[in-house]
Amino acid sequence: MIYEIKFEAKHFTEFDLDNTWIIAQDMEHIDHLHKKTNELIKLNEINLNKDLQINKLYNYIYYTAIRKIFFFFKIKINGYRKIIHDYEIFQTEKFLFFEVNLISKYFFDDEFKKTCIHDIFCIKVPIFLYPFKKILELAVRKHIKSQFLEDEVYRKRLKELNDRGIKKRYIFLTKLNG
Amino acid sequence: MSKKYTIKLDKKLPFYEWIDTDKEVIVLEFNNKIEVIESICPHYGGKLQVNQNKPNELICPFHGLKFDITNCTSSNNIFKKIRKYKVISNKPFVVEG
Numbered sequence: 001m002i003y004e005i006k007f008e009a010k011h012f013t014e015f016d017l018d019n020t021w022i023i024a025q026d027m028e029h030i031d032h033l034h035k036k037t038n039e040l041i042k043l044n045e046i047n048l049n050k051d052l053q054i055n056k057l058y059n060y061i062y063y064t065a066i067r068k069i070f071f072f073f074k075i076k077i078n079g080y081r082k083i084i085h086d087y088e089i090f091q092t093e094k095f096l097f098f099e100v101n102l103i104s105k106y107f108f109d110d111e112f113k114k115t116c117i118h119d120i121f122c123i124k125v126p127i128f129l130y131p132f133k134k135i136l137e138l139a140v141r142k143h144i145k146s147q148f149l150e151d152e153v154y155r156k157r158l159k160e161l162n163d164r165g166i167k168k169r170y171i172f173l174t175k176l177n178g
Numbered sequence: 179m180s181k182k183y184t185i186k187l188d189k190k191l192p193f194y195e196w197i198d199t200d201k202e203v204i205v206l207e208f209n210n211k212i213e214v215i216e217s218i219c220p221h222y223g224g225k226l227q228v229n230q231n232k233p234n235e236l237i238c239p240f241h242g243l244k245f246d247i248t249n250c251t252s253s254n255n256i257f258k259k260i261r262k263y264k265v266i267s268n269k270p271f272v273v274e275g
Contacts, residue, residue, distance in 0.1 A: 032239065161218070165200055166218070168221075171222075171256065173221065173256075
């Protein structure tokens, strides 16, 4: 029997939607900028978007990663992420006993006048892990909060460069499979 | 076309300086010499910093690209080199590049 733990998180940033979107798609910075919460990430297959009219770097990516939970437990995962709409990513990660599914939406929030990152989680767990649902939720919330704050540095840097007329096109460092 | 830039050495090394609208450098001391090196990572613009684990390297905090301070090259196939400015005067401190 599989149980679902569902929750949502919203983070707001002063920085613009387009740079927020690029950083959201960039998986190669995860084990450098987010090394407190990630030991390693390896992109195994990248299906690139070749249509320049569509605002996305790729269609989907298969990856493996070593996540640090509560900053010290290391867990190896297999992951898959797909850009499902403009400014919307679906991601699923398989841990040993459970699976974390996430839909992340990026938009400008008219009420708060800021860019919003809206994460919708569904963690699928076996019955023996269900009593620990609050701990799992807390671990995930800490993980994304930490990454959000570190990404603010990245967003700030891109804004600084853009303000000086420097705009770079993102190029994958991983050798691409096709 | 190379240009000359005057930099005030009135801050603690290493420090960053925008020497032109689109040119940022890191000014650092290496082997008892002051070096002036481009600090915008050629990959995606990260602010290159001295690698705490290997002081002869600059490292990008975003994606981990590394550049040797001596010859300003990396092992990456696409982003091979960053610019090092030539010191042409010490008082005032002027570089060219």
